[in-house]
């Protein structure tokens with residue numbers, strides 16, 4: 199059964215349009231189950247009807263002509279119940295509905311399985327037989343398994359369907375694709391697909407501007423790959439058997455003009471760029487092998503794929519041209535990386551889209567710090583079809599519109615203008631401190647990482663840096679930076695903000711923050727080797743970094759604070775402090791004249807919430823990392839779009855944990871801040887102020903919004919709201935209540951513009 203499932207799914211995934219997808223399904227299912235009928239009905243949301251879309255065994259002329267309304271027939275009953283209905287004789291069921299034009303009169307046995315994608319019924323898959331009998335358990339299991347696996351492919355085919363129509367831009371209907379807000383805002387522009395060192399299956403199709411150039415580039419890559427293979431073969435002459443060495447000749451032969459190379463050149467001549475043409479040809483061959491019955495031949499697909507990746511690597515290496523980005527570029531990537539953020543010149547960039555990742559992915563946080571509207575997790579977006587195509591990005595709603603209509607463009611142009619005016623107005627609050635209407639002072643600091651954050655932060659009146667994500671610099675490099683390289687960078691940061699305090703976090707890699715030169719492969723990266731766990735296991739990395747931080751502060755009128763991420767036990771703090779003390783002593787012994795920096799701990803693991811008091815006794819300050827704390831308290835991967843809806847910062851458990859940490863810090867009379875994204879959400883900031891956080895640290899994009907909200911609010915009102923909220927037991931109700939209060943207090947504009955969905 200697994201074998202059949204695998205081949206049906208493979209074939210369906212290869213189909214290029216919805217019509218073919220559905221026809222393959224009905225065809226293969228009927229054969230695999232040896233039934234007389236297999237049909238698919240898809241739910242039409244707009245009309246609220248189940249449409250008869252494909253069949254084998256019933257009258258194909260009725261396809262597209264028949265539909266059932268909600269409450270009509272057995273098919274819609276399967277949809278309503280969202281469960282399988284398996285009947286010996288459908289004709290005896292009270293919901294049985296007979297359509298003469300379908301030719302159903304002879305069929306009795308009926309089994310309908312819902313096709314569900316993200317809790318939504320997309321349609322119903324039906325098998326029927328003349329015989330009066332119940333489909334047995336194995337048949338039921340087969341259809342349910344198949345339907346569950348096909349749902350994603352059907353959803354994708356439905357969503358991309360209109361993009362596959364032939365014709366001009368002007369003829370195409372606009373299409374909407376949904377994801378999650380990564381950073382708020384709206385942008386209208388041209389999609390550019392990022393092909394930055396991607397793997398072969400992710401290479402997009404692009405129009406070749408200069409066909410001869412693409413061919414020359416490809417031929418150079420082939421030549422280099424052939425040389426590389428020949429050299430490897432020569433090196434292994436003495437160690438391999440002749441039949442194993444023969445494999446190298448096979449590879450070399452595949453790269454001949456008469457084989458793969460020739461086919462790729464034909465594709466380039468037809469207009470695709472070299473990388474896209476290579477992907478097309480390699481995958482055509484891979485699919486060919488993989489569809490073979492013989493297991494040995496099927497496995498050969500792996501060799502072809504490997505060869506393709508080799509050529510691609512050379513191609514990416516020899517292709518050094520710079521891209522001409524359109525004036526309003528929306529950079530679209532399979533998986534946005536910090537390197538992507540820096541590829542497009544700032545004055546040409548208006549937004550980011552990422553197929554993978556979620557709202558609290560680190561790269562989304564960096565994008566927000568840049569003030570770039572970003573949509574994450576748009577899983578159905580057909581990357582390969584969108585290069586240089588018109589696009590609207592509505593990050594407030596987490597939505598992408600391709601080939602927008604004139605009315606849509608007009609509508610969004612107004613929003614873009616309104617948003618720019620709102621931000622400009624708020625920016626004027628500049629250097630003024632944040633003081634509430636009843637004279638309570640809240641310190642608003644910034645989170646930094648990219649060097650570009652510095653000027654924006656200072657312009658927007660940051661009073662200090664609450665979180666400097668040092669790993670961003672590590673992620674942009676291709677090797678570990680030396681102590682001296684780090685010292686220079688940290689010093690620039692300290693100097694730019696002096697005399698304001700700067701909180702430097704020690705290297706926080708792992709989870710979704712990977713270093714290409716220090717790969718960490720784990721089944722569960724967010725529960726694995728992350729943050730302090732890595733650096734305590736590699737004290738040489740930790741010591742070099744802390745030494746660089748301390749030495750960077752020499753002779754500057756500044757306040758350096760060092761912060762430890764991902765602490766889950768007091769032993770980790772003791773060990774880290776021992777290493778920091780060692781660094782400090784060494785530097786003093788070397789003749790340095792410096793103060794010992796303050797040491798702080800991030801509270802971002804539930805264990806640390808319960809031990810907050812033990813922790814704060816050991817250090818100078820605490821800072822809550824609410825991004826991770828929410829993830830770990832609610833057991834929701836912050837990087838996974840699939841579960842983004844249950845990542846809720848207003849969850850009562852999260853709010854109670856925050857109050858508990860503040861209480862612990864108060865009791866020890868130490869300072870407490872928060873540097874998760876929550877601090878930059880004006881609605882949440884009101885509650886955090888009421889809880890008693892001394893410092894709210896956020897990205898510079900949100901600082902003016904939070905300052906505007908808090909300085910026009912009163913602490914007493916915020917405290918009354920908090921008292922109410924702490925008695926509530928549901929995140930949705932809490933969020934609605936706070937936003938209602940904010941609207942009533944005149945902050946509707948900010949809430950509308952920062953539509954922090956309870957995701």
Ligand code: PEP
Nearest residue numbers: 802823824825826873874
């Ligand atoms: C956090 O977890 O809230 C935090 C600020 O750290 P990061 O987002 O870098 O993990």
Ligand code: MG
Nearest residue numbers: 802823825826
């Ligand atoms: Mg964190």
